[in-house]
Amino acid sequence: MIRYDFTGKTVIITGGMGDIGKATARKVLEAGANVVVAGRHEKPEVMEWLRQASENVMFVCCDISKWEDDENLVSETIRRFGAVDILVNNAGINGQQPERKPFHEYRHEFWNEVISIDVNGTFYLSQIVSRAMIEAGKGGSIVNISSVMGINPARLQCAFTVAKAGVNMLSRVMALELAPYNIRVNNLCPGSILTEKTYSKFYSDPVKTEKLLSHVPMKRPGKTEEIAVGVMFLASEESGYTTGANLVIDGGWQCGFTRDW
Ligand SMILES: NC(=O)c1ccc[n+]([C@@H]2O[C@H](COP(=O)([O-])OP(=O)(O)OC[C@H]3O[C@@H](n4cnc5c(N)ncnc54)[C@H](OP(=O)(O)O)[C@@H]3O)[C@@H](O)[C@H]2O)c1
Structure with a gap:
């Protein structure tokens, strides 16, 4: 098993109360990092779980779109x-019913909300963090959490798919422009991950599960820990020559159709 060492590194994880964010926070805490988890609402039970790994964790209330x-x-x-060494831009929204609508009926207010969080929030925070990293002169690592839907669009979620495609390109732009400051920027596209939200939305229902997994060659959802280890690789010094990369962790979803022709 690969053991990453984040001793002495300070990591900001947005959306740190959510399932992927908290799994990532726990793993980097176990690897010795100082961690700041950010979100609009603190969850005491999540903070207690994180503190079981280390006391070097703090919550900061933050709406990334502001x-x-x-x-x-x-x-x-x-x-x-004392510093920010690593930023994980994980916070994001997609939208459940009643917000899922055909393109020609999609609500402008919700389009703007998704873009303002998923794209603008990632841009704003990355800009502030990269300025701090440049001033500190020690380089850094930024990991943007996108989605396979930023590669292959899905029906009824035009704002999310466009937002995540924007994040994919933003990661490359940032990698290009921040490399001279020794700041690496990488992108991670999860496929369908088993979380509290996806369980209540479809994985609790065998019919919906079968329908969804028919597109996934590995025939199972990913685990939050499987995303967290991808983040750790991209954030760590082990990936020191990797920048502008896109790590897709999706059980093969975006490889193509799984049916025979
Ligand atoms: N789960 C999946 O299957 C899947 C698949 C592909 C991509 N992803 C991406 O992975 C990331 C994490 O997903 P997840 O499944 O862990 O979702 P989640 O459980 O809903 O967590 C997302 C977190 O983001 C926070 N957040 C939302 N808007 C925010 C804002 N304006 N400012 C700060 N924090 C905000 C939410 O907390 P508050 O509302 O309290 O702020 C929440 O804790 C997202 O970017 C998502 O698009 C997930």
Whole structure:
């Protein structure tokens, strides 16, 4: 088993109260990092679970789509831990019913909300963090959590698919422009992951599960820990020559159709 060492590194993880964010936070805490988890609402039970791994964890209330919240997140991180070495842009929204609508009926308000969080939030926070990294002069690593839907579109979720395609390109733009400062930027596209939300939406229903997994060659959803280890690889010094890459962790979903022709 690969053991990553994040001792002395400070990591910001947005959406850290959500399932993928908290699994990632737990793993990097176990690997010795200082961790700041950010989100709009603190969940005491998640913080308690994270503190079982290490006391070097702090929650900062932050709506990533608000520039002033992002500035506060970065300054609180530097105040407590002295620097930001790694940023994981994990927070994001998609939208459940009744927001899932055909393209020609998609609500403008919801389109704007998704773009303002998934794209603008990632852009704002990355800009503030990269300025701090450049000023500190020690480089850094940024991992953007996107989605396979940013590669292959899905019906009824045009805002999410466009937002995640935007994140995919933003990662490459950032990699290109931040490399001279020794800041690496990589992208991770999860496929369908078993979380509290996806369980209540479809994995609790065998019929919906079968329908969904018919597109997934590995015939199972991913585990949050399988995303967390991908983040750890991209964030760690072990991937020191990797920048602008896109790591797809999706059980083969985006390889193509699984049916015979
Ligand atoms: N689960 C999957 O199958 C899957 C597949 C592909 C991609 N992804 C991506 O993976 C990431 C994490 O997904 P997840 O399944 O762990 O989702 P989740 O459980 O819903 O977690 C997302 C977290 O983001 C936070 N968040 C939402 N809007 C925010 C904002 N404006 N500012 C700060 N935090 C905000 C939410 O907390 P608050 O609402 O309290 O702020 C929530 O804790 C997302 O970017 C998602 O698009 C997930």
